[in-house]
Amino acid sequence: MQTPSPELDMDASLRRLGGDRELLCTLIDIFREDGPPLLRIIVTGCAKGEWPGVERAAHALRGMAMDFNASTVATLALKLERMGEATQLRNGASALAEELDRAMQRLTVELERWRERVA
Numbered sequence: 001m002q003t004p005s006p007e008l009d010m011d012a013s014l015r016r017l018g019g020d021r022e023l024l025c026t027l028i029d030i031f032r033e034d035g036p037p038l039l040r041i042i043v044t045g046c047a048k049g050e051w052p053g054v055e056r057a058a059h060a061l062r063g064m065a066m067d068f069n070a071s072t073v074a075t076l077a078l079k080l081e082r083m084g085e086a087t088q089l090r091n092g093a094s095a096l097a098e099e100l101d102r103a104m105q106r107l108t109v110e111l112e113r114w115r116e117r118v119a
Contacts, residue, residue: 007103007110009069021118027067028111035064039104042080046093054093055084061100070107076100 010024017023038057045054062077076099083090 007070007072007107008114010114012069013067025115025118027064028115031064031067031111032108035061035104035108038064039101042077043094043097043101045084046080046090046097049090051084051090053084055081058084065107068107068111072103073100073107076103 013024013027014021038061041053041057042061045051045057058077058081062074062081065071065073065077076096080093080096080100083093083096
């Protein structure tokens with residue numbers, strides 16, 4: 001059993017995937033490839049008020065984060081997704097996107113550490 005991380009729960013992810021470490025490593029690779037462009041869409045969209053793009057990218061990123069039970073990233077992405085779909089004021093969206101950026105950086109480090117341990 002691995003040391004618990006506040007950023008993710010790989011044991012739960014493995015259980016959900018039937019213990020398939022290779023599949024989980026593939027999901028990590030997909031996250032590493034697709035996560036940063038999604039984050040850029042979110043950050044840029046919040047700054048420019050491009051809310052449909054924020055909503056779609058945040059939804060996709062949230063789904064990817066849940067592959068790893070990464071609750072911090074998933075929660076922040078959900079908040080931004082809801083802001084993207086709302087027609088009300090979106091005050092604080094840019095600050096939330098910056099917080100998501102920091103959480104993504106932490107998650108990426110944690111995923112790399114896990115991948116190195118199982119490789």
